[in-house]
Amino acid sequence: MTRKNTFRIMILLSLCLFIFSSAAPADVYIKKIRQTETSSPKVEKSQKPIDEKGVTWLTKDKMREDMGNTSIIVRLDQKKIYMNIDHETKTYSEIDLPIDMEKLIPPEAKQLAQLIEMAHIFKDTGEFMKIRGWNCKKYLVEITTSMMGMNMPISLIIWTSKDLGVDLSAYLKLQGEILSTNPFTKDIAIDFKRIEGFPVVIEFAMAMPGMESKYREEVVSVDGKKAPAGTYDLPQGYTKIPYNPFGLTSPEIK
Secondary structure, three states, rough: OOOHOOOOOHHHHHHHHHHHHHOOOOOOOEEEEEEEEOOOOOOOOOOOEEEEEEEEEEEOOEEEEOOOOOOEEEEEEEEEEEEEEEOOOOOEEEEOOOHHHHHHHHHEEEEEEEEEEEEEEEEEEEEEEEEEOEEEEEEEEEEEEEEEOOOOOEEEOOOOOOOOOOOOOHHHHHHHHHHHOOOOHHHHHHHHOOOOOOEEEEEEEEEEEEEEEEEEEEEEEEEEOOOOEEEEEEEOEEEEOOOOOOOOOOOOOO
16 A cells, blocks of 8 residues: 555545534523413402523533523433522422432322312323424423312423424423422323424413412524533532422421
């Protein structure tokens, strides 16, 4: 082999290495916006809508979701979920995977859960629409909730897309783990696996006696880039508190 041919092969190999290293899968960085509104017929003037910015970092076995002052981190590699990470109170709850609901839910939450009845209907509407240039499909979840004769209907509209470049199998698995942490959404987690695409728009509405709450969350951009160091790590110096799906938590005594 001549020196010239050897040089050409070396250049070709270097080019191939560059291409493959550049094509290595990166984390997915998703920016979102959410507007929350709460209204009550007993109050003449509804509360001012709350606007929040959110971010989702996603890779094969890790996910972090930030919205406002709270975060959720899923670490399949560590078999952990860090829920209700509050950056104001510097507290969090830790959940082991796989989830054992009997061990996970504290006694006071189990007592409350016995008073609540919940059923849901999951619908693939077959409707399509373009949102921010992405081809989206509409799903509808209707939830019927009642507690001691008090009805609280919930509706969830989800527009999803396959155009975002997200590893959907990884996302569905990670998000499914989050839904499984609540005894009332664990059944929804099963239907959630039927969704085709990543949620681009989520519209949530819940009606309670004397109050209505709703929010609209929308993806505004999606990029592939390496997550900063520590993105998927629990923040240092935070206090661990027992997990409770109803928010009835108190700091652990150390």
